[in-house]
Amino acid sequence: MQAPSYDVVVVGAGIVGGAAAYHLARAGLRVALLDRSGVAAEASDAGAGMLTPLAEAGADDLHDPLLRLGLAGLRHYERLEEQLQSETGMWAGLVHLPTLYPAFDDKSAEQLRSGLAALQSWRPELRWLEADEVRRREPLLAPTVRGAILSPAEGNVAIGHLTRLLVRAALLAGAELLPPQSAQGLLWDGQRVRGLLSERGPIEAAHVVLATGAWSSIWHERGEQEAVVYPLKGQLLALRPSGQPLRHTIYAGPLGYLVPKADGSVFVGATSERRGFDKTATAGGLAQLLAVVRQVAPGLEEAAVERTWAGLRPVSIDGLPFIGPAPGSPGLWLAVGHGRVGAITGPVTGFIVAELLQGRPAPYDLDLRPFAPERLGAWSRLRITLSEAGAWRQPPGLFRQASAESASAAEDQRRGTP
Ligand SMILES: Cc1cc2nc3c(=O)[nH]c(=O)nc-3n(C[C@H](O)[C@H](O)[C@H](O)COP(=O)(O)OP(=O)(O)OC[C@H]3O[C@@H](n4cnc5c(N)ncnc54)[C@H](O)[C@@H]3O)c2cc1C
Structure with a gap:
């Protein structure tokens, strides 16, 4: 041979x-x-590129192996960003805007607050913001917001x-x-x-x-x-705000998320669909993503729709x-x-x-x-x-x-x- x-x-x-x-x-x-x-x-x-290992962590799964891998992933990024930029002379794609985990009803606010101390054992910089402060920091959010966890070090990347x-x-x-x-x-x-x-x-x-x-x-x-x-299809929507930019990644649990990108656009996500290897962006998917905008950040309803697309997450059983x-x-x-x-x-x-x-x-x-x-x-x-x-x-x-x-x-x- x-x-x-x-x-x-x-x-x-x-x-x-x-x-x-x-x-x-x-x-x-x-x-x-x-x-x-x-x-x-x-x-x-295709991915939204959120660097938010705490997104799915609750107070009771702090030893979850995926959370530990995610936290190691964040640490690795600190060194990788510097290394890549010095070796290539190019921007590594990191967007250093903080993440907000908002609650839109009293029960979710209570749940977020009660889990905060445990999460702080991993990331001491996390803090609770009362509703007024959340509205001041992120005016595009729905006014019904009851409070939010602020995570200053969880940004996003142009994947x-x-x-x-x-x-x-x-x-x-x-x-x-x-x-x-x-x-x-x-x-x-x-x-x-x-x-x-x-x-x-x-x-x-x-x-x-x-x-x-x-x-x-x-x-x-x-x-x-x-x-x-197996492939888990995810559809995303890119918006271009006409007025003020989104200042944080907004991770609103089951409601969905919004991710501000370096060029000022906002990615809205995402669907989770078992459709084999199909990557078609559909009307139903778009409707779901528009509902995220309406419920979480209605201040973006005047934003221009730039594109929709889908990708396949490689999910293990x-x-x-x-x-x-x-x-x-x-x-x-x-x-x-x-x-x-x-x-x-x-x-x-x-x-x-x-x-x-x-x-x-x-x-x-x-x-x-x-x-x-x-x-x-x-x-x-x-x-x-x-x-x-x-x-x-x-x-x-x-x-x-x-x-x-x-x-x-x-x-x-x-x-x-x-
Ligand atoms: C809608 C959506 C939103 C997401 N949002 C986030 C997020 O916010 N944060 C986050 O952390 N992750 C997110 N993800 C997940 C993340 O994008 C993926 O987990 C990651 O990109 C997977 O990378 P990969 O290299 O394993 O796979 P891929 O990028 O799919 O690469 C696999 C490559 O292997 C090639 N290949 C396969 N078989 C062969 C073969 N036999 N011969 C030659 N080539 C082959 C394929 O062509 C492909 O290019 C999201 C994903 C989607 C779809």
């Missing part, structure tokens, strides 16, 4: 794969990054921009971005993974990192029928991402299933994988056991032996016969067959 040889090939050029490629290349490893659709082509260009910048910085550090191509199987020598087979041929590498977002189940023994990672080595497939690493929090936790995941792959301990004192890749079964599908891969340069019919099952499964997944 004649093929280029790398230390690591990363599949998926979203925020997770981009971050993994960046940290690995920076550490001096020979890295190839590939994606069939280009850089930031999927969820990592597509950051993803492209991570890839740019990875290339500056020596990584190679391969032409768009689909990964179809893992090269397997009977003992360990030796690289992968893409539609263009074999790519030899000592390690393979899967950062394949909502399309990851194809690699898992349960396959697509019992997908351990137990709510936790898969991060780390796959013990049943030495040489294979997982970095998938970040669901609703991939903007927060994607960059730190790339860093974690890079550290572990170099034999270092988990950074930020993280306990990674809850994220163990093989907790729900092995990532053992689509293995292709070296001799099958060697047949690749022979007439296509021969190769197709050898790997028919792998290739058709990959194609089904690409088209979104459930």
Whole structure:
């Protein structure tokens, strides 16, 4: 088999794969990054980019592993922002506006207030604002607001921009971005993974990192029928305020959220829909998003509608991402299933994988056991032996016969067959 040889090939050029490629290349490893659709082509260009790990945390789940990963994600951003800006000379995409968690009835206000002390054990800078102060700080909010938690350090990020910048910085550090191509199987020598087979041929590498977002189940023994990672469609709406800008990210729990972007626009989100791999922005979705504006920030009703779109969150069935080595497939690493929090936790995941792959301990004192890749079964599908891969340069019919099952499964997944 004649093929280029790398230390690591990363599949998926979203925020997770981009971050993994960046940290690995920076550490001096020979890295190839590939994606069939280009850089930031999927969820990592669609997300709202809120960096709000506390958004879903209640007083009773402070030891939730996802919250801990999210807090590590925030810490990681502090250093990543500086590092990327100095290495590329470009803005890293961070918007340092604070977040408000408002309540619009007495019961929710009481709940928010009573959970505040526990949350302050993680982030002491959080504080409670009475209704008058909330209205003064954010006049676009509904006047029925009863109070809010102010979180000064939870901002947001232009996720597509950051993803492209991570890839740019990875290339500056020596990584190679391969032409768009689909990964179809893992090269397997009977003992360990030796690289992968893409539609263009074999790519030899000592390690393979899967950062394949909502399309990851194809690699898992349960396959697509019992997908351990599934796509959760989210629709968003971008508004352009005609008057004063929104000054905070507004996270209003089940009502929805509004995110002020660096260019003055406001993202309103988001729907959560099980629709397979469909990404159509619909009338029903738009109606739901307009209701968020009306209920939470009616001061934005005169804003111009700029666009609507949808993306696919890669959600794992137990709510936790898969991060780390796959013990049943030495040489294979997982970095998938970040669901609703991939903007927060994607960059730190790339860093974690890079550290572990170099034999270092988990950074930020993280306990990674809850994220163990093989907790729900092995990532053992689509293995292709070296001799099958060697047949690749022979007439296509021969190769197709050898790997028919792998290739058709990959194609089904690409088209979104459930
Ligand atoms: C509407 C919406 C709002 C969101 N809001 C937030 C938010 O406010 N805060 C937050 O933290 N997160 C948010 N998210 C979640 C976040 O955007 C995602 O978790 C994150 O982008 C996932 O990144 P990823 O790299 O895992 O996946 P993706 O960005 O989807 O990248 C996976 C890549 O893998 C490629 N790929 C897959 N299979 C193959 C293959 N076989 N061969 C080659 N390439 C392959 C795909 O083409 C794709 O480019 C939101 C998401 C959505 C959709």
